[in-house]
Amino acid sequence: MWLLILCLAVIGPCVVARCPPDVLVMYRMVLHTEWSEENFPKQYPEWRPPAQWSVVLGRSHNSSGVLWKLGKIASDSVKMFVETGKAEMLIREGADQKRGILTEFFAPPITKGVGSTETKFFVDASHSKVSMICRIVPSPDWFIGVDSFDLCRDGRWMDAVTLNLGPLDGGTDSGYTFTSPKWATEPRSNIVPIRSRTPDHPAGSFFYPELDRLPRIAKARFFKTKEFFVSKKIYSKNSLMVNSDAPFTTRASIVSPLNELKKYVAQQKGKLRKEKKSIRPEVGAFRSKVTSTTKSKARSSLIHHQNRPKPCRVSEWSEWGRCSNTCGFGEQVRNRKVTHYSLRGGRPCPALQESKWCRSNETCRNETVLFFRWQ
Incomplete structure (x- = not known):
């Protein structure tokens, strides 16, 4: 005082x-x-x-x-x-x-x-x-x-x-x-x-x-x-798979897909610049220098590319569902489906479900939220 x-x-x-x-x-x-x-x-x-x-x-x-x-x-x-x-x-x-x-x-x-x-x-x-x-x-x-x-x-x-x-x-x-x-x-x-x-x-x-x-x-x-x-998506620590067991987002488990996408785009741009430097503008000269050995390697590479396992493809996200709790804290969920997946391997599928924190705007008769009540 x-x-x-x-x-x-x-x-x-x-x-x-x-x-x-x-x-x-x-x-x-x-x-x-x-x-x-x-x-x-x-x-x-x-x-x-x-x-x-x-x-x-x-x-x-x-x-x-x-x-x-x-x-x-x-x-x-x-x-x-x-x-x-x-x-x-x-x-x-x-x-x-x-x-x-x-x-x-x-x-x-x-x-x-x-x-x-x-x-x-x-x-x-x-x-x-x-x-x-x-x-x-x-x-x-x-x-x-x-x-x-x-x-x-x-x-x-x-x-x-x-x-x-x-x-x-x-x-x-x-x-x-x-x-x-x-x-x-x-x-x-x-x-x-x-x-x-x-x-x-x-x-x-x-x-x-x-x-x-x-x-x-x-x-x-x-x-x-x-x-x-509030209003963050839930991801596990080691991947972009959704942690569906947790009703809210933890600081340690949030991974930004946007940052991963930026890194991927930057890598692809770098590869593209290198490929452009190696291309000769004279198409005729390029064709004349291609030997049978080179043609054979190109054909082998094309066959390998066609036989390579396709990555997992998924649909667009659905709309966010309703808040799971009409009084107090709850969870909203949206989903997507696998549209193609190679049985011969390939990259794992991305997250098929996302959750976010929500709180109902409805007037609650009793706003005390009970957790872990022991009987």
Whole structure:
């Protein structure tokens, strides 16, 4: 806040470097949990149920699509999730927030205290923040999570980042132990970190007064996997064949056919200039110098040319098809057919399908885009 005031006072309105608006970025999130009896021996749950983790729920969003907030009161949907692990209210809440959320993602639960789970999601310049929540099982209302972490820094998308996570108290239940009976907190308290000496109660399952801080219980790692660009065609890295598995265009896989065509034309022009220099203007003199050996070589070359495998020929492109999704991101496809191909070999056929990114202009009833939802 003070930095913003100083900026306004000295240089006027501050310009915040944002990531490019025409890029859609895919991230992979990997959650590693480290809740072991060795690290947390006190009251470590071994049965009914043993130490484990709930399903992971997250979203990419802007400032209006916040999932939960440290130091704030938990919503009814967050209360239900941290106490029971049920995500139905959170899902409905996300659907109601419309433009505040770009994608809502899920990852499978971890059935042991130590393990990992992962999923993928999308961000863009207007929805560059990521939030995540995962319940500690068993517990009164304890969880781990990520609170509105911005993956866009200084106008660039982060390649990779690791966030250390500690246990959090949802502020909706007053139990001190993993298996304590339900005891609602009225009124609700703020969401706060659980520390080695906070809450200050000897019965607390995370109460380790001899430690300055609790061992790390989990970490969330985010990896940028792909960047997709608007209105670009999709090609594989090694050829002009279309990558039909990917719904968008990646920066590393875009190859320009126009550049290849320019190179080919330049090569043909060079060959033509060389051939012109070798041609004699006097046709009669040229014919008189042709020997029988030369005629024989020319005839052999002509036969070889006629028998050479013909390259693959294809038809013209069809019209672009309709956008595959009537709400949110989708894909448009166009095709062409092989009209001739030599079975004796020859050059491989070019791409028979092209895809490009699209987004429907129709008004969506629910603009939250779900990706990689785990059932």
